[in-house]
Structures are given as C-alpha cells and as structure tokens.
Amino acid sequence: MNMNSKKSFSVLLCCILAASAFTGVTAADNDGWTQADQTEAAQNGAWDAWVQEWDTEKTDWENISLTPGKDETELNFAWYSKADAGVPQFKFYEKEAGETADSLISVAQTAAVPDYNSNKVTVTGLESGKTYCYSYTKDGAWTEVREITPKDSSSGYSFMFFGDPQIGSSDENIPEGGTEEQGQDNAVRNDSFNWNNTINSALELKPDIAFMVSAGDQIQSRDSHTADETHETYTDNEIEYAGYLSPKALETMPVATTIGNHDALSSNYTYHFNNPNSSELGSTYAGGDYYFTYGNTLFIMLNTNNTNAAEHKQLIEQACEENTDAKWRIVTLHQDIYGSGEHSNEPEIVELRYSLTPILEENDIDVVLTGHDHTYSRSYIMKNAEISKYDWDMNSISDDEYEAFADGVIEDENGDEIEFVPTEEQQAKYDNYLAMIEDKDYVNSADSEIVENPDGILYLTANSASGSKYYDLVEHPQAYIAARWQEDVPTFSTIDVTDDELTINTYRTDTMEQIDKTFTIRKTDEPVTEYTVTNASFKNGAGETLDAIPESGSFIAELSVKKTGEGNGNDYIAVAAYDESGALVGLNYCYADVPADTDCTFGIKLDVPENGTIASVKAYVWDDFGTMTPLAFDAEL
Structure with missing residues (x-):
C-alpha cells in the first residue's frame, strides 16, 4: 500500500x-405567473399582434393535434369539426409522389362536446427522410397543406420534454370589476402567448426535435362536480384547449401528452388527442394509460390520477413484454413522486411514490418524467425505496395536517382562516414525517455529470412551460434531490437519445441559458x-x-x-x-x-x-x- x-x-x-x-441549483422563493406583455418576446409589436389575433384563435376549437403512432412508422391525428358539417375529409401523401386517388384517408368520427364531433386518423408506412403532406376539410374547405418529415432515429434522436402548460391558470389577470369569463379570456390569452414562445424557442434552439413529451395539465379548468352524466359535455375548458393547440408548430410536431389532474375529470382530452395503444387500464374520464416506441426507446404514459397501482403494473408489464428489444425505457406520469415543489411532500403523492417505484424498478425503467409541481428538479439515481406499513401508520400525517403546515393557516370554528401555530407535538410529528420520506438511504449515485450503467431510476420534474403558474420549492431540499430550480420563468428540456447515452439539457426561455448542468446516463456493455x-x-x-x-x-x-x-x-x-x-x-x-x-x-x-x-x-x-x-x-x- x-x-x-x-x-x-x-x-x-x-x-x-x-x-x-x-450542488443542486437553488433559486428564488417567490411564487406567481409570467405576465406575457412584459416579456422580451412581447416586444416589437409581437404582443399587440397576438391580441389582435386572439378573438379568432379563442373561438377556433377545430385546431388539429398530432400524436406519435405506435412506432415511428405511424402518426396519429385528432381534431374537432362542427356537428352539422358531417364527416370531414383527410388526405395524406408523399410529397415527391404527389397527390393520388389513394391520398384520402378514412376518418373515424365520434360525438364530442355539444355541437362538435371528434375526428381521428392514423397514417402508417412512414419512412424517415421523406416529406409527407396532409390537409383536411374545415367548414367544407380544405386547409392549407402542411408538410412533415419524419426524423431518422438509426443513430439517435432528440425530443423535447415540458410540464404543465396549464393554459388559463394565470387567472390573476382578471381585470378589476371584470367577470369570470373575462378573467379566463385574459388568462388564456396570456398563457397561450407564452406557450407559443416556449415551443418556438425550443425549435429554434434544436430544430431536429422528433417529437415532444408533456407531463400533463395541458389546460386549467375542470369541473370538480363532474359525473357520469356531465363529463362528456363540459365545455368551460375548450377556450383553453384552443390556446394550447394554437402554436403553428404543433400542426407538424407530434406531442405525447400525459393526463394531469386538471385534464382528468372531463372527456375533452380524449376528444382532442389520438393516443396509440390506448388502454382502459388506469382510466379516468379523460382516458387511460398508453405506450409507444420511437427508435430504441419504449415510452409508457401513465394516468396516475387513477391510483390503482395494479392496473399501471399490468400496462407497464404488457408494454415491456411487447418491446423486449428497447434499449431505453421511459415512463411519464403527472405527479412528481420525487420532486421538490410544494406538492412533493403531500401524503397522497408520497403514497403514490411507494406504490409505483417497486413496479418501475422491477421493469427496469431508466427515467421517469413528471410535472405537477411547476418547479424544476432532478433526482439522484434512486433504488429500493420503501416504507413499512407500520412505519407509515406510525409516522405519516393526513393531507389536512400537511396543508396546515404548507399553507400556514387553518379554519376556525366559523370557517375563517387564522394563522396555524403548531404545538410541540404537532411539530415533532411533522418533522418525523418529513424525515421518513427523505429516502436518504436509497440514493444510489453521486451527483456526477455522467452516471454510467446506473442501478436505479432517474426522476426528472418539469417546471411550467407557459409560466401560467409557479409554485415555490420546499424550504428543505430532500436528500434525493441532486438539483432544483425556480425563478418564475418558463423552462423546457431537450433529451438526446443514442444507443449508449441519454442526455438532458434544461433551459429558461427568457435568456435560453441552462438552469442545470448537462446530465447524461451512459450504458456500456x-x-x-x-x-x-x-x-x-x-x-x-x-x-x-x-x-x-x-x-x-x-x-x-x-x-x-x-x-x-x-x-x-x-x-x-x-x-x-x-x-x-x-x-x-x-x-x-x-x-x-x-x-x-x-x-x-x-x-x-x-x-x-x-x-x-x-x-x-x-x-x-x-x-x-x-x-x-x-x-x-x-x-x-
């Protein structure tokens, strides 16, 4: 020696x-939303032009959405049409070959919200490098022809990851003395402008993006009283879907969306999106789990608003069994089971963590993408986290108890809010609960820029992509957190995938600077x-x-x-x-x-x-x- x-x-x-x-990035302790007309993107008349366009945009419920198909040779489309317009036509053809009699594709139509139908199409046989054209009839007239060129994934590909556009959530825009409808209109206009800027900024930075992945909460409004009789006819969020689908880039860019808690309570989501391998497992009114492959990667999208872990397990196992050759396995779900925002320590989120992580690990998942907390965080590689039923029963707290500490207020006997001052016993119970869910002993990596052949899972939580709402980071960074960030600016991540590496970069949209170091998972033989x-x-x-x-x-x-x-x-x-x-x-x-x-x-x-x-x-x-x-x-x- x-x-x-x-x-x-x-x-x-x-x-x-x-x-x-x-070494994780920490940031300001503020909370709020991004006022669009004060951003750099709004200068030189851009905001004024958007305001002029908005009256038309907000009433156009017929914007089209593109979703990845079952694999990269397929592509899915969905859009609304007016019920009295009949079944629209859809044509799709290779640009070089030109339009032929075979260009018309059959449209599957179902009833949607009152006065509208939902239309869906799947095209197959796509080849990378070829340019394809599509158009559809809208109010009896053909739309302009859009062009799509599938990317070649043989040597790798890139996708964009974002969280919680939640269009309409900036309801602080309600003008003094204005109605609720005016407030929603202003909020959706604000958030949609910022959302457009995020999409355009990402594509300007990385034009070779093959598709996008959303961690959920595309929109804000939901009917908390939704029932079997009403979930199919709820329309208060249609102006928000119009805003979400307003970016021109989304007419040619597939997006794999996740069902968030704001999406889950109405059927509008199922009308607007055409998800591949859609399952009844994990279902709410908005639909269930689904999966697809792209290149060497299996993507599994879970609707964890349904907390039945057994159903999610069944879907995950089915997807993995059908795609044993996938080099990478990525799961997306809405709730941030290893995040660092205000929701991350909530008992119901933590319970979801411990019910899902064994299933994810048993199926060799590499990365879990989440949202919900409107803050950015990146975990260490995590493995084998568990809490016994005895420890949970002894040390957990109720959701109401957690909210009292998180909000600092409770209601008195008259229903008025008063300051919450915990007793020593209450404080000790809360501290014990937080210590229990730190998962310090289950961190399975150092905070390196490159992690090689990790034994465990990386959890990445996205900040708001539109700036419609931001939450604070929790005061104490959890032991499982490698990096976190919140400065009330929209962000997005780009993820590059090859046979050997998965690399994540995350950017703020105002300066396009990275908010975290480049992080890479490397697999070697x-x-x-x-x-x-x-x-x-x-x-x-x-x-x-x-x-x-x-x-x-x-x-x-x-x-x-x-x-x-x-x-x-x-x-x-x-x-x-x-x-x-x-x-x-x-x-x-x-x-x-x-x-x-x-x-x-x-x-x-x-x-x-x-x-x-x-x-x-x-x-x-x-x-x-x-x-x-x-x-x-x-x-x-």
Missing part, C-alpha cells in the same frame, strides 16, 4: 469536497466496477475498538472493502471527517489493487483537528478518479 503524490491528494480533495456538498464496504469500525493506535471519536490526538478508521469487477487496478480508499456544520476537517487515503470478490481490510489514520470536533465520517471508494462513488459508510457520531 503506497501513499500517492501531493498532486493526487489535491485532486482527491476537490473530489471529496464536490461529493460532500449540495463493459463490466462496471462496484465497491461495497462490508465492515467499518474506529480504533486507537493499539488496535482497540473505540465507541466514539476521541476529542484529541488521532484514530484509525478501519474498513473492509469488497470489489465487484476487475477495474484498472488503481483502487482508491479514502476517509473524510466533517464537523457539525458539514465542513471537511480531516482527510486521508490510500490506494491499492483490491482483488475482485475478496474482502480487503484497510486502516486509515485521521487526526482530530485542534479547533473543532468531528461529527461524522464518510468513506469513499472508487476505481481511479474518473468513477468516484461515495458508499454507504456514513457514521454519525
């Missing part, structure tokens, strides 16, 4: 400091070197085991390390000491060629600092400096 050079020690120090610090600490103890110079760290002098951290995989022969074993504030106060290490599948014991000496005490000690073991991963040895003394 040889001590390394001062140069190696300085590199090690930087690595340990990086691993021990919270080479064996990965992994380490475990099988035993750890503290001893004095005479080899006697210590019950506590001495207040002065030195001690030896003795740990047994087991390596799986061959590695490169340069195995680094380090021990770092921290004071109560988390500052690094001691560090030493050694390196050796640890034999595979053999317990090797190392004794590493640490000096107690003269000014201060050691509160905790951590062991770090890795194969060369490139793959440092802190292990489970984290003794709090």
Whole structure:
C-alpha cells in the first residue's frame, strides 16, 4: 500500500469536497405567473399582434393535434369539426409522389362536446427522410397543406420534454370589476402567448426535435362536480384547449401528452388527442394509460390520477413484454413522486411514490418524467425505496395536517382562516414525517455529470412551460434531490437519445441559458466496477475498538472493502471527517489493487483537528478518479 503524490491528494480533495456538498441549483422563493406583455418576446409589436389575433384563435376549437403512432412508422391525428358539417375529409401523401386517388384517408368520427364531433386518423408506412403532406376539410374547405418529415432515429434522436402548460391558470389577470369569463379570456390569452414562445424557442434552439413529451395539465379548468352524466359535455375548458393547440408548430410536431389532474375529470382530452395503444387500464374520464416506441426507446404514459397501482403494473408489464428489444425505457406520469415543489411532500403523492417505484424498478425503467409541481428538479439515481406499513401508520400525517403546515393557516370554528401555530407535538410529528420520506438511504449515485450503467431510476420534474403558474420549492431540499430550480420563468428540456447515452439539457426561455448542468446516463456493455464496504469500525493506535471519536490526538478508521469487477487496478480508499456544520476537517487515503470478490481490510489514520470536533465520517471508494462513488459508510457520531 503506497501513499500517492501531493498532486493526487489535491485532486482527491476537490473530489471529496464536490461529493460532500449540495450542488443542486437553488433559486428564488417567490411564487406567481409570467405576465406575457412584459416579456422580451412581447416586444416589437409581437404582443399587440397576438391580441389582435386572439378573438379568432379563442373561438377556433377545430385546431388539429398530432400524436406519435405506435412506432415511428405511424402518426396519429385528432381534431374537432362542427356537428352539422358531417364527416370531414383527410388526405395524406408523399410529397415527391404527389397527390393520388389513394391520398384520402378514412376518418373515424365520434360525438364530442355539444355541437362538435371528434375526428381521428392514423397514417402508417412512414419512412424517415421523406416529406409527407396532409390537409383536411374545415367548414367544407380544405386547409392549407402542411408538410412533415419524419426524423431518422438509426443513430439517435432528440425530443423535447415540458410540464404543465396549464393554459388559463394565470387567472390573476382578471381585470378589476371584470367577470369570470373575462378573467379566463385574459388568462388564456396570456398563457397561450407564452406557450407559443416556449415551443418556438425550443425549435429554434434544436430544430431536429422528433417529437415532444408533456407531463400533463395541458389546460386549467375542470369541473370538480363532474359525473357520469356531465363529463362528456363540459365545455368551460375548450377556450383553453384552443390556446394550447394554437402554436403553428404543433400542426407538424407530434406531442405525447400525459393526463394531469386538471385534464382528468372531463372527456375533452380524449376528444382532442389520438393516443396509440390506448388502454382502459388506469382510466379516468379523460382516458387511460398508453405506450409507444420511437427508435430504441419504449415510452409508457401513465394516468396516475387513477391510483390503482395494479392496473399501471399490468400496462407497464404488457408494454415491456411487447418491446423486449428497447434499449431505453421511459415512463411519464403527472405527479412528481420525487420532486421538490410544494406538492412533493403531500401524503397522497408520497403514497403514490411507494406504490409505483417497486413496479418501475422491477421493469427496469431508466427515467421517469413528471410535472405537477411547476418547479424544476432532478433526482439522484434512486433504488429500493420503501416504507413499512407500520412505519407509515406510525409516522405519516393526513393531507389536512400537511396543508396546515404548507399553507400556514387553518379554519376556525366559523370557517375563517387564522394563522396555524403548531404545538410541540404537532411539530415533532411533522418533522418525523418529513424525515421518513427523505429516502436518504436509497440514493444510489453521486451527483456526477455522467452516471454510467446506473442501478436505479432517474426522476426528472418539469417546471411550467407557459409560466401560467409557479409554485415555490420546499424550504428543505430532500436528500434525493441532486438539483432544483425556480425563478418564475418558463423552462423546457431537450433529451438526446443514442444507443449508449441519454442526455438532458434544461433551459429558461427568457435568456435560453441552462438552469442545470448537462446530465447524461451512459450504458456500456463493459463490466462496471462496484465497491461495497462490508465492515467499518474506529480504533486507537493499539488496535482497540473505540465507541466514539476521541476529542484529541488521532484514530484509525478501519474498513473492509469488497470489489465487484476487475477495474484498472488503481483502487482508491479514502476517509473524510466533517464537523457539525458539514465542513471537511480531516482527510486521508490510500490506494491499492483490491482483488475482485475478496474482502480487503484497510486502516486509515485521521487526526482530530485542534479547533473543532468531528461529527461524522464518510468513506469513499472508487476505481481511479474518473468513477468516484461515495458508499454507504456514513457514521454519525
């Protein structure tokens, strides 16, 4: 065992400091919405032009939506038509070949909201690189011809990920003395302008995007009293769907939408979108789970407003069994089961987490995309999180109790809001609940820019894509959070996928700067070197085991390390000491060629600092400096 050079020690120090610090991005503690006419995008007459267009846009319920097909050779369309207009026509053809008698495609029509029908078409046999044309009749006249060129995914592809456009949610736009309808009109106009800007900004930045994925809540309005008799006829959100579908780019860009809690209570969603492999499993009035493939990836879209985990399990297993050759498996659901916004600690969201994560892990899901909290966050790789029924029953709190702490108010006996001042017992119960759901012991990666062959799942939560509403980040970043952000600006992510890598970049729309570092999951066919600490103890110079760290002098951290995989022969074993504030106060290490599948014991000496005490000690073991991963040895003394 040889001590390394001062140069190696300085590199090690930087690595340990990086691993021990919270490196996630934090941001402002404010809350609100983005006022469209005050944005940079609204300048030079853009907002005034939009206001002029809006009276026409808001009454056009017949905008078309495109959705990915079952695979990249198919494409789905859906749109409204007036009930008295009969069945519209739809034509689709390859541009180079031109329009022929076979260009007309059969349209499937069903009744939608009063005075409207829903029309759906699926086209098949698409080839990448070829340009196709489509048009349909609207009020008896053919629309302008749109062109679509499917992307080649053989060497990789890119898609855009966004969350919660929730068009119409900026209802603070209600003018003083105005009606509710005027407020909704202004809010939808505002949010739709910002939504258009987000879509256009993403495509300007990355014009090769193949399709988009939404984490749900396309619109705002929902009828909380919806019943079997009314869910098919609810129309208060149709102006919002008109705004959501208003971007010109969406006439040629497929979007795989997820059903959010604001979408779930009416059938309008099913009328506006034509989802592939649509299932009754996980159903609400808006529809159920569905899935599709694109290139080397299986996408599974869950309607988790239906909390029946057994149904979601059935759909996930079916999709995976039918697509065993998929290199990547991505699940999208609305609720942020590993987020960091105001909703993320809610008992009903946490219960959903623990019911779904075992199913996701059993089916080797790589990434879970979520929304709901209108804040951005990225988790560490997570694995095996669970809470026993006993612990949950003993330490969980009710939704009402959580809301009292989250909102800081409760209702008195007269129904008036008053400040909530918790008792010591209530505060202790709340603190115990938050500690229980931290999932600190189930973090299975360091905060690296590249994670290689991870054992577990990445959870990514999208901020609002339209700025219609923002929530605050929770005050305390959960242990599972690697990065988070909220500065009340719309954001979107681009995700690049190849056979070997999945890379995520996330941008704010006002400056187009990244809000988080580039993050990559890398899969290799080479064996990965992994380490475990099988035993750890503290001893004095005479080899006697210590019950506590001495207040002065030195001690030896003795740990047994087991390596799986061959590695490169340069195995680094380090021990770092921290004071109560988390500052690094001691560090030493050694390196050796640890034999595979053999317990090797190392004794590493640490000096107690003269000014201060050691509160905790951590062991770090890795194969060369490139793959440092802190292990489970984290003794709090």
